[in-house]
Every structure is written in C-alpha cells, then in structure tokens.
Amino acid sequence: MRLLGGIAESPFLISRLNPNSTATEYGGGGGFTGGWIDRCHGFLHNTLLVAASLFFVAYLAYEAKKSFSKLSNRRSYIMIAYYACLWLVSLLNLAWCCLQAWECTPGKELGWNLMTSFTTSGMLFLEVSLVAFLFQGNYASGAQALTRTFLISGFIIGLDLLLKAIFLFGFGVPLFTDNNESTQKFKWGVWVIHKLLLTAVYGVIFLMYNSRWRERLPARPAFYKYITTMFALYGLSLVASAFTANGAHFGFWLYGITSVCYHSLYLPLLYITFLADFFQEEDLNLENVYYSEMKDAGFFDADWE
Template identity: 65%
Template sequence: MVEQSVLVLEKQGPNPVLSEGIHDWVFECHGLLHNAVLIIASFLFVLYLALQAKKSFLRLSHGRSYIIISYYASLWLVSILNLLWCFSQAWECSPGKEFAWNLLSLFTTSGMLFLEVSLLAFLLQGNSTSGLEALTRTFGISGIIVGFDILLKAIYLFAFGIPIFINSGYPTPHVKWNLWVIHKLLLTLVYGFILFMYHSRWRERLPARPAYYKYVTIMFILNAIALFACGITGNGAAFGFWLYHFTVVCYHAAYLPLLYITFLADFFQEEDLHLENVYYSEMKDAGFFEADWN
C-alpha cells in the first residue's frame, strides 16, 4: 500500500496541487483567451504608468492642478486594483473563494465607477471646473453616488446572497439583471444627455474639447450594448449573457487606458505651446470658432 502511494505521488509530480492550481488559473473558468486579454491589457497599462511615473510626478509638481493630481492618484489606485482583479479570475469559479471574489470585484468596480462618475460630473459642470472648489464639488458628488452604489450592491451580495459579480454559469438569478439594467440605463442616459448637449445650442456650456466627446460617444455605445445585453439576459437569452460578458472584458481591459489618453495624457506633454495648438486645432475642426468668423 505504501509503495503504491509513493508511485502515485511520483507520477503526479513534485507538487500536484500547485500544478492543478496553475492549470485552473490559465485554462479553466472563462478560458485562456479571456484571461490573456484581461491580464496583458491591465499589466501593460500599469507598466506604462510606472515607466512614466518620474516624468509625471515632475509635471504634476510644476502644474499644481488639484484636479489632475487627484485624478492621477485615483487612476494609480484603481489600476492596481484592476490588475489584481484580472489576475484573480480563477476565484470566480473556485469553491470557497466566492466571498473574496465578490469583495475584490466590489472594490474594483466601485473604484472604476468613481472615476467614471467624477469625469461625468466634471463635464456637466462645464467651463467652470477649476481650482479646489471644483475638485471638492466633483469628488463630493461622485462620492455620494458611488457610496450609494456600494451600499446597494453590498446588500445584494451579503444580505440577499445574490451573486451579481459571478458570471461563470448560466442561467443566473433574474433579480441580478434587474440591478444591472438600472445601473447601465442610468449611465447610458447621462452619456446620451451629454452628447445631446454637445450637438445642441447648449454646447458652449460644456468644456470646449472635442476629444472629451469622443470618449463620451465610446462610453455611450458600450453602456448601451451592456444595457441591451442585461435586458435580454434577464428574459432568458443566452446570447445576451455572452454579450454582457464581452462588455465586461472590454471595460476592464480598455477603460482605464481610454480615460488616461482622453483626460491626462496631454497634460503630461512637455511642450505647453504644442498642447495649446492641439486644443486650438481640435476646437477649430469642431466648429467652435465659426460664429466669430461669421
């Protein structure tokens, strides 16, 4: 009996538990492609932030913009959380890891939502967003909204036991999709409202930079697709479950780089004159100076 046990251990290798864990982390649950996209995208972005950190800190120390400093610090924190979330995908499908996965998902998605809502508040405040007062107002609004969102999701997770962050199996509880429909509907309406303002006579009340509204357009489309996916999944469509999961991957892989490129990258350019020329060219192409010429 002892000899057979030794032979079995030799066949299994030096550490069969570790080998099985690595195999599950890479191949099981959502599959290799899913994990690779999330891990590579999040890791490359954090690596880019690290490589640019010295130059960014110098630029921030000279710029002394409270809003940019706060966004940059928040971006670093959320990017690290998102990287941990991407590396922990196997927890979603592992028995006994549900609590850890739900808690990590709650903090990660709430951090990303805080950035998203604060940028929406920044855009809706228009050209008056500058200084410490605007920062306090923007982060105050965002903190209240995200705090309520965290409380609601925590009640769903830990009071009612509804797995709102576990998407490894189908079908899932119908009440879960009701929550996500409301969540995506509110975001879609806000993005749609900003796009409506941008293409109306109230455009001058918004920050005069067309790149912001390319970001808004992308987020409007992504949230509209997610809203559609949640709606049809709640009614029993398996395709909607796949489509919703696709939007989740896109969000976690691409949202933070999109935010950085749209709102922060130009601030860290060394040539301020070049930056002003870029802004002027974008505003001119968007027709902001047509009334002056006429």
C-alpha cells in the first residue's frame, strides 16, 4: 500500500492540483519545460497526451487527399459528416492536450472548464453517433438517416453539456480540476454516475453480442472489439471514480491513467473501427473484407446445416 501511495503521489503521473500553484511547484522556475510541460500532471503525462494527439492529427492530414477523393466519389452523407466531426474533435483534443497547464494556472479556470467541456462532449458525440450509425448499417447514406442520428446524438450531448454547466457554474463543483477538498466527494459521486451510465450502455451491447440477440447487431468483429474495449475502459474508470470518492489515492492515479488512454487512443480506435475500411483503395477488396468478417462471426453457419 505504501508503494501504491508513492506511485499516486509521483509528479510524473498524476498529482493533486491547486489552481494557485506556480511554475516553481511543477518543475522549477521558468523556461519551456518548467513553465509548461511539467505543469500540473508532470512531464510523462503531458508528453504522452500531446505526442499521441499530434501524431493522429498528422496522420489525418497525411491521408487527407486520398480521404477527400474517396468521400467525393462515394458521396455518403454520413461518412462525410462523420469525417468532418472527427477532424473537428481531433483538433479540439489536440488543443486540450497542449493546454494542460491551464488546469493549475490562476485566471485560466473558466477557459479550462470550457475547453474540457467541449472536448469531452465532442468525443462523447462521436461515441453516440458511432453506435447509431452502425446500427443503421455501415454505409447508410440517406439524409434522413443522418438527420435522425445527429438529432439523437445532439440531444444526448446537449443534455450532457447542460448538466456539466449546472454543476460547474451553478453549484461550483470543480468537475475538471482537483482544487477544492470540500466538494471532492460530491464531484466524484457525479463522475461515478456518469461512468456508470456509459458502462451500462456498453455492457448491454456487449451482452447482446454474446446472446441470441446478436443478429440485430452489425456483423462486424471490429465493432465487437470496439464495444469490448470501451466497456473495459469505462469499467476501469468507474472503479477508479468509486475508489477516489472514498479517498483512495490509488483510485485517483487509476482515473488519470484511464483519462490518458481515452484522450490519446480513443480517436485512433474510432477511426480504425469505422472509417479505415471506407478509405481502402479497392471497393472489391472492401467487400471481401466484410464477407470474411461476417464468415468469421458465424453468420453463414446456417447455410451449411
């Protein structure tokens, strides 16, 4: 337990934050390293976030010409809209990762709260939309399907943003900073409920994939792997939030790890699951890939009986 406590207190992973902290407290006085990259969570935390998000944006830029050509030829409204949303959220996430020092900089609390609210809600919008898109078919291109999906996703995200704004600005709960011990239990209680709802959604879909209801779901192993990954990630985040709500430093450390994984790996995971096959060169190759995936998933077993 002493070892876990020591890990939780390490400045290279996650540290207790204070908005009145100075650059001296987080790595020394002055300079780029002391004034930014070592602030708040430490060098390793900030570097991993920035490097991963920057690499993914660079990859999107590198593939942009081929992607635009594919989108213009296919003319799928859903894919065009989703690709545009992915670009927007990726840039937001990159900005969020680069501005980690705002979390413990006096006078930047409002900017940090707004940036974090829009970034996390944007990523949640992609999550909700992905599930809705895949339930309607991987390449549904009708404007009606797009409108229905975005209305559902927009309603959920609007409600999510409203609740966050009420807690942040109405009740003064520091949802995105760790700077007020008197509200920590209430804050982590909010996150427990939030993570519980998301874990339950992915858990239900995961159970459907392992039941007789699986034929109602897309016949793509990639989607099943995505659901399994997200179910495990939110499950860990739920456990971490519950531990932290009860004052365990290990839970605070684990929550930080899940946050780093989410902001650095979720967007690439989403791209691989939903968009990568769409941007393949040959349509015939794409059809073969989906046939192989459906066969591996056992959807043609009945033909042999």
